[in-house]
Amino acid sequence: MSELSQYLNSKGIRPTAVRILVLRALQQQQQSAVSMADLEEVLQTVDRSSVFRTLNLFLEHHVVHQVEDGTGQTKYALCEEKCRCGARHEHLLSDFHVHFYCEHCRRTICLPDIAIPNVAMPEGFTLSAANFVLKGTCAACQSRVAQSKNKFD
Ligand SMILES: [Zn+2]
Numbered sequence: 203m204s205e206l207s208q209y210l211n212s213k214g215i216r217p218t219a220v221r222i223l224v225l226r227a228l229q230q231q232q233q234s235a236v237s238m239a240d241l242e243e244v245l246q247t248v249d250r251s252s253v254f255r256t257l258n259l260f261l262e263h264h265v266v267h268q269v270e271d272g273t274g275q276t277k278y279a280l281c282e283e284k285c286r287c288g289a290r291h292e293h294l295l296s297d298f299h300v301h302f303y304c305e306h307c308r309r310t311i312c313l314p315d316i317a318i319p320n321v322a323m324p325e326g327f328t329l330s331a332a333n334f335v336l337k338g339t340c341a342a343c344q345s346r347v348a349q350s351k352n353k354f355d
């Protein structure tokens with residue numbers, strides 16, 4: 203059995219050809235969150251509704267988490283081993299990590315090592331999701347900018 207099938211099994215998902223294709227496509231994003239449209243472009247052989255159903259299944263089983271980065275498109279990123287988005291029913295803010303939206307390359311990147319700071323919820327409020335998005339220039343774009351500056355010095 204392939205590594206990807208094993209991974210899906212370990213998450214309680216029966217591996218199918220489509221699920222493995224979607225998982226592989228997500229893995230190739232290297233911590234970047236992608237939209238449905240991005241995935242469809244990569245997975246041209248898979249029909250739209252299958253991609254959609256697979257993403258929802260992955261969400262339920264905490265293979266991916268959702269990111270609302272302010273672009274108006276819901277994005278999906280693979281949960282890392284330390285991702286605790288599915289750890290419990292009653293979420294704490296610190297179960298969610300921070301995301302970074304790069305204004306240059308327009309990628310939305312998971313920062314799994316940075317938990318959202320805990321805020322005491324007012325009484326009677328329960329938390330189901332949290333989106334903490336920082337915007338700016340990612341490391342890759344930063345070094346590109348620095349390089350092009352050097353060229354003209
Ligand atoms: Zn960037």
Ligand SMILES: [Zn+2]
Nearest residue numbers: 279299312313
């Ligand atoms: Zn993330």
